[in-house]
Amino acid sequence: MMKRILVTGASGQIGTELVSMLRNNYGKDNIVASDIKPSKDSKIVNSGPFEIIDVTDGRKIGEVVKKYKADTIIHLASLLSAVAEGNPTLAWTINMGGLFNVLEVARENKCVVFTPSSIAAFGPSTPQDHTPQDTIQRPTTMYGVTKVSGEILCDYYHKKYGVDTRGVRYPGLISHAALPGGGTTDYAVHIYYDAIKNKKFECNIQKGTYMDMMYMPDALDAIVKLMEADPSKLKHRNAFNITAMQFDPEGIYNEIKKHVPNFQMEYKVDPVKQAIAESWPNSLDASCAKEEWGFNPKYDLSSMTKDMLDKLNKKLK
Structure with missing residues (x-):
């Protein structure tokens, strides 16, 4: 305790x-x-x-x-x-x-x-x-x-x-409170900010690159x-x-478009970040965390996206 x-x-x-x-x-x-x-x-x-x-x-x-x-x-x-x-x-x-x-x-x-x-x-x-x-x-x-x-x-x-x-x-961790500090999965935070502020996003990770994420x-x-x-x-x-969801850039983009229909995304891949992302797993088995101490995430891509956009709309106004 x-x-x-x-x-x-x-x-x-x-x-x-x-x-x-x-x-x-x-x-x-x-x-x-x-x-x-x-x-x-x-x-x-x-x-x-x-x-x-x-x-x-x-x-x-x-x-x-x-x-x-x-x-x-x-x-x-x-x-x-x-x-x-x-x-x-x-x-x-x-x-x-x-x-x-x-x-x-x-x-x-x-x-x-x-x-x-x-x-x-x-x-x-x-x-x-x-x-x-x-x-x-x-x-x-x-x-x-x-x-x-x-x-x-x-x-x-x-x-x-x-x-x-x-x-x-x-x-990868996604938050509306503090910006990330130079990680490979940072695009999955910045995309929400740009969806609200600019209605367009330049993605530095390639389409089809799946990574584990969590809210x-x-x-x-x-x-x-x-x-x-x-x-x-x-x-x-x-x-x-531990993990909560897996998606590639297209997955998060399509989820955001349900709430911001005129949102656009293009790719400008960062070779360093892309190489790092490709060396990581697509999905993790979190069964030991669930069995040994009851890990149980509440958010998936859909519920996280709704909450992120709600919170950022209030924050960025």
């Missing part, structure tokens, strides 16, 4: 919404948001404690954990896939160095740790359809390499030191559900396949 929680990378796409939800659930003073620089989101800064943390500085993480007597660290700080491919050295330093520091602090202070993995942990030799929970993981991107390494490192800390580590392999409310619920789960029921821990 989480009581006092430190969230790293709190200004990112997941963190922005997660901090608000956790403060509603656990009390605003019990959720410490942190990031490498002050958040531009006044809601995060003004609704509870906020600390500046560079996750490559393990001493600072430890100071904040002790200061607030945190029992849980939700570690979200990382460089995402496309950005990481542009600077692999920095990606390794932040993604792996930061996680190592968090795990060391957790070991010393007996904290529970959640850190997200990703579909990027898989690669071209992974079974592409209904990808099993336990399968070949040979990614071809630095981001993917850090995610596989992170899963193994978290397993090591659990087995070697008894640190309660948990995680999920996130698909942010389901992604946030998954964190809380997994972290509140009975640890004796968890066989996998780091990290569970």
